[in-house]
Amino acid sequence: MVHHGELSVATRGRGTYEITREVARIAGESGAREGLATVWIHHTSASLIVCENADPSVRRDLEAFAARLVPDGDRLFTHDAEGDDDMPAHVRSVLTQTSIGIPILGGELALGTWQGLYLWEHRTSPHTRRVTVTVIGA
Amino acid sequence: MVHHGELSVATRGRGTYEITREVARIAGESGAREGLATVWIHHTSASLIVCENADPSVRRDLEAFAARLVPDGDRLFTHDAEGDDDMPAHVRSVLTQTSIGIPILGGELALGTWQGLYLWEHRTSPHTRRVTVTVIGA
């Protein structure tokens, strides 16, 4: 059995946006008891991560780390057609995930206790981001 | 066909732990001749990598690189509830993998000659880590 579901995430600019519940809902709709849910983001300047979901300071520190590792406006970058955050958004995306495959066990996404699934918007301005969830299972 | 297997890995603290054989065993138990084995780690402070499996110096250098890139106790980090290695463990996990999908060809995990699959413990103290392998195939 193959089932697809789609999300549209309206971001308010750079930052992490939890999509765990929406992905779990699509996995539930598929009716699969056992299988795999693969999440895909259709962009190269926003990405996916699995991150600690209890303390928001984790994601704030993650953002601070990314900003230091890949500084906006870095003179190394020549590609700045859309601004200082253009090339850093591509680098951050390459260093994180475009697809993540999560097991479905007993009809549920088998996330660990502290695991949340996040869309990471790397552009400073708001964007609408498209995510597809592909469920394969039985 | 969907088949799940689970590993429990007792780590002795920070470092890489090879799980290639255990994942190959689960792939074998599934009976799949052709398919995909997706490995998932249920944590956000330990992760998965595919790495050179012949010379241990590769993984030692990798550890040294990670320690320099994401220093324990970095003043950038505010999240240190569990110690100096708390936030670095989350960052290292985000920069590597929570899931990896490996082809099964002719009943075997199709790893390259020098590819090993490793659990990377990012916390300095020992932990018990849960890994699920989902095999989809025929």
Add this chain to the structure above:
Amino acid sequence: MVHHGELSVATRGRGTYEITREVARIAGESGAREGLATVWIHHTSASLIVCENADPSVRRDLEAFAARLVPDGDRLFTHDAEGDDDMPAHVRSVLTQTSIGIPILGGELALGTWQGLYLWEHRTSPHTRRVTVTVIGA
């Protein structure tokens, strides 16, 4: 349904090599209308990325960023059996992808408008790289 296809990519040394068309061809040959195409590279010194496919300066900047983040000949590294670019190639591979799972929707790889799939050769000398595409679908 499970279908495998294989690519052999002759690289001319360090750089990115687009494989979108070849992966799309294998997805098409599978006959799957709905499913998942998982791309796997059988190496630990070359990797896979999804990257902006319109402006080549994005991939040039990405290369410059990687060269600065993981310098060839860095004194941190002890593993240099194959040269100054040996260990950096392993680190770059670990920080990017060995497998990527892409949805197939309506018989087509569901890539975003600006998404291209690239093999990233991290060694400075030419290599022949093996890639397997596993299609699971209906």
